[in-house]
Amino acid sequence: MTTRVSDSEAAPQRFAQLFSSTRRGARLARRLATHQLDLWGIPHGSELSDAVAHVVAELAANAVTHGHVAGRDFELRLVRTRPDTLRVEVADSRGDRRPEEQQGAPDAESGRGLLLVEALASAWGVTERAVGKTVWAELRHEGQSGRG
Numbered sequence: 031m032t033t034r035v036s037d038s039e040a041a042p043q044r045f046a047q048l049f050s051s052t053r054r055g056a057r058l059a060r061r062l063a064t065h066q067l068d069l070w071g072i073p074h075g076s077e078l079s080d081a082v083a084h085v086v087a088e089l090a091a092n093a094v095t096h097g098h099v100a101g102r103d104f105e106l107r108l109v110r111t112r113p114d115t116l117r118v119e120v121a122d123s124r125g126d127r128r129p130e131e132q133q134g135a136p137d138a139e140s141g142r143g144l145l146l147v148e149a150l151a152s153a154w155g156v157t158e159r160a161v162g163k164t165v166w167a168e169l170r171h172e173g174q175s176g177r178g
Contacts, residue, residue, distance in 0.1 A: 056090035088143040089120035097122025
């Protein structure tokens with residue numbers, strides 16, 4: 031007799047990786063995030079994959095730019111707790127600088143990234159850690175239950 035576990039009862043899917051706290055590390059985090067989603071059945075170029083790529087890019091860039099501590103990496107975690115919810119977490123070693131939404135000048139090249147995260151995510155926030163902080167965002171979606 032075979033017992034089928036429903037998606038709601040299945041263990042969460044998880045991905046975690048450390049990256050160098052450099053611009054190259056941030057780019058690699060974005061690329062590996064979308065690759066992992068593809069492995070979970072969320073294809074490259076889908077609405078969710080593109081949204082996650084933007085969120086990871088922003089959070090990783092912030093970790094590299096504002097959360098950098100010499101000799102320390104940042105960590106990317108993806109957790110798919112339910113078929114319709116994906117949580118993106120980026121942890122860095124610097125706890126004294128909390129991300130804040132900024133209203134950049136219309137012609138500024140920076141300062142609006144967290145506004146993008148807020149627009150794409152159903153929720154986002156910051157969790158303090160023993161060393162540093164984790165900035166997280168949850169993205170909800172429909173119609174992509176995945177094959178993983």
